[in-house]
Amino acid sequence: MPPVKIEHADVVLVQRHSNTTVTDKIAGVVLWSPTPKQWFVIIAIAFMVLQLLPFSLGNLVVQGIGLWGINSPVGWGFDIINFVWWIGIGHAGTLISAVLLLFRQEWRMAIARFAEAMTIFAVMCAGLYPVFHTGRPWLAYWLLPYPNTMALWPQPRSPLVWDVFAVSTYATVSILFWYVGLIPDLATMRDRAKGFGKYIYGFLALGWRGSAKHWHRYETASLLLAGLSTPLVLSVHSIVSFDFATGLIPGWHTTVFPPYFVAGAVFAGFAMVLTLAIPVRKWYGLEDFITDRHLENMAKVMFATGMIVCYGYFLEVFMAWYSGNEYEWAMLMNRVKGPYAAMYWALWICNGLSIQILWFKWARRSTTVLFIVSQFVSVGMWLERFVIIPMSIHRDFIPASWGMYYPTVFDWGTFIGSMGFFTFLMFLFIRGLPMISMFEIRTLVKRPAEANH
Amino acid sequence: MSTYAPPQEQTAQAQHDPADVYGLMAEFDNQEDLMKACANARDAGYKTMDAYTPVPIHGLTDALGWDDNSVQRIVFCCALVGMSLGFGLMYMITMVWYPMNVGGRPNFSWPAFVPPTFETTILLSAFGAVFGMLAMNGLPSPYHPVFNNPRFIMASSDRFFLCIEAEDPKFDLANTRKFLEAQHPAEVVAVEN
Structure with missing residues (x-):
């Protein structure tokens, strides 16, 4: 494909399009344009990597979670790290589609x-972990709270129960929001598709x-969903942090x-959007x-949230000293020079140092720089969790109860398998x-x- | 580019049995003309009509003389129901079905019930927004007469349509067609039921 020359990189849409060419280009990606060979390569790799998931989870179900590296004192290992990591990645989607809609940011539309x-696929990956x-x-x-013969009920004073409510609501509302946004485009696909696809898109477009009059109610519903999703997304990760x-x-x-x-969460999510959007934009022109x-703009949001995260890291250090609490101080020293110190310093490099290049406009405009920084951020946010x-619970108050945590091949298999699962679903989409x-x-x-004005 | 070819313009108009006509449909190639046509139709006294567009156009329902806030009402009711159900569930669990002493705190420790209550409120409101919108719009609807115009598939891409329906008391096949043809449409077609 010949490289596309960008005339106005400052606009949210290069103005050489009409309604017709917009439809032709975007519907054409699915319906008639040749699929780029990179798509086949990525989806084949993702499908192979995905096989790790049934392998590691199948073994886990048969043999029990002793296959994982979790132990006493470290009862929360990869399962919770990856749960929080995936949920966080999902948050960028809701932020883009809901918060930026309320702020009427036009650049939201192309990436929402x-x-x-x-978001949906990340939440699906996240959901695997607590379930298993x-x-x-x-x-x-x-x-779930439901009447049962054991007469047992969840204990709603626990944030873990709040989590069940928050994550299941988040998954449901994200799917609804996404589907509602798709309906008018599914109608376009129905009207353009040939053969059997016409019936599938036609069925999904609901007529x-x-x-x-429909648009009027539709826009109201979209705006209300955005208004509902905005506090929802803030509540979900707040509750995860509880x-x-x-x-x-x-x-x-x-x-x-x-x-x-x-x-x-927003930091990690924007890094993932950039990771996917940069190659896909190039392959599909x-x-x-x-x-x-x-x-x-995505780089700016990533940079701003990254700096908030760094403020959080500084505050943790400051409070360990300022509180005068010897256990807090011991926790900090364990991070700085304990057995896992390398991961703590890698965290600072990935999330603190690597994003400093985004002060420069040329870096925010360079797809190479953004792609590399996004990889650092994804790794960094995983390290943060x-x-x-594990680094907080492996050494608690009594040295006699200290221990170490080492992930096993089944931990890694589930984690890498879930990345394959995510990529596979993204490319199918x-x-x-x-x-x-x-x-x-x-x-x-x-x-x-308008042009005459 | 596209392998897609729009259907040919209909040159000859078939004769319609007036009893079978759903309405008269005018096609426009830009939204400004559609807006003017809608406003003119409203001012001419037409009431039962609808416009079909590939993009949401602000002010179009005003031009049609139509307004509705049913979705807002539905969402508000759903929010109240979701809030009551969520808080009621927490109350019943901790006070009636499974009272449990956690660190000597009162059974009715309501601040801890706020997060789940908030989530159920959002969940039910979102259901209200989506399913309320679909229900009020009469969707899913597998069949609708407007699709009988073979050019209507352009309504989801780049053409704008105004359909004055036969149910309108002022509707008259000949006069309404004359009115629509005066609005600079690309074409006026009678669509059958």
Whole structure:
């Protein structure tokens, strides 16, 4: 494919499009344009990596969670780290589609669909971990409050029960929001598809006909969903952070956790959006829709939230000293020079140092720099959860109860397998559904009547 | 580019039995003309009509003389129901079904019930917004007469349609067609039921 020359990298849509060409380009990716060979390569790799998931989880179900590296004192290992990591990645999608909708940011439109799909798949990956961490996943429904013959009920004073409510609500609302956003585009696909695809898209489009009255209610519903999702996304990661903050373990018992976790989630999520959007934009030649301005804005959000996260790290150090609490201080010293010190310092390099290059405009405009920084951030945010979770509990108040945590091949298999699962679903989505919201991009097309003004 | 070819313009108009006509549909190639046509139709006294567009257009329902806030009402009711159900569930669990002493705290420790109550409120409101919107719009609807216009598939991409329905008291096949043709449409077609 010849390189596409970008004329106006500062705009949210390169203005050489009409409603027709927007439809042709975006629906064409799915319906008639040749699929780039990179798509086949990535989905083949992802499918192979995904096989680690049934392997490691199948063994786990048969033999029990003793296959994992968790032990006493470290009862929360990869399962909770990866749960928090994936949930955090999902948050960028909701932030882009809901918060930026409320702020009427037009650059949201080209990346929202893509990021929302990412949210759903990330939450699916996240959901795996607590379910399998129960050890008996076929009994995972015990987490829900329902009348049962044992007359048992969940204990609603616990943040772990709040988590069940928050994550299941988040998954449901994310899927609803995404599907509602898809309906008008599914109608476009129905009207353009040939053969059997016409019936599938037609079924999913629910008979949408673009009636003005329908659009009126549709826009109201979208706005209300955005207004509901905004506090929801903040509540989800706040509640995830309560899982730790309400514990008494040094390194967990901190009031800064909710805002620090939410910022970290957005930070990791934008890194993942950039990781996926940069190659996909290039392979599919979507530079007209996802311009350099989009990438720069995402880089700015990533940078700002990254700096909030760094503030959280500084505050943890400061409070360990300022509180005068010897256990807090011991926790900090254990981070700085304990057995896992390398991970603590790697965290600072990934999340603190690597993002400093984003002060420069040329770096925020360079896809190479952004892609590399995004990889650092994804690793860094994973390390942050490692630093918080096993590193806090492996050495608590009594040295006699100290221990070490080493992940096993089944921990790694589940983690890497879930990455394959995520990538596989993302690329299936790109192949089967319009990855950019066509009807929203059409509202950005400059009309002849406007051009005269 | 696209392998997709829009259907040919209909040159000859078939004769319609007036009893079978759902309405008269005018096609426009830009939204400004559609807006003007809607406003003119409203001012001419037409009431039962609808516009079909590939993009949401602000002010179009005003031009049609139509307004509705049913979704807001539904969401508000759902929010109240979700809040009551969530808080009620927490209350029943801790006070009636499974009272348990946790660190000597009162059984009715309501601040701890706020997060789950908040989540159920959001969940039910979101259901209200989505399913309320679909229900009020009459979706899913597998069949609708407007699809009988073969050019209507353009309504989801780049064409704008106004359909004045036969149910309108002022509707008259000849006069309404004359009115629509005066609005500079690309074409006026009668769609059958």
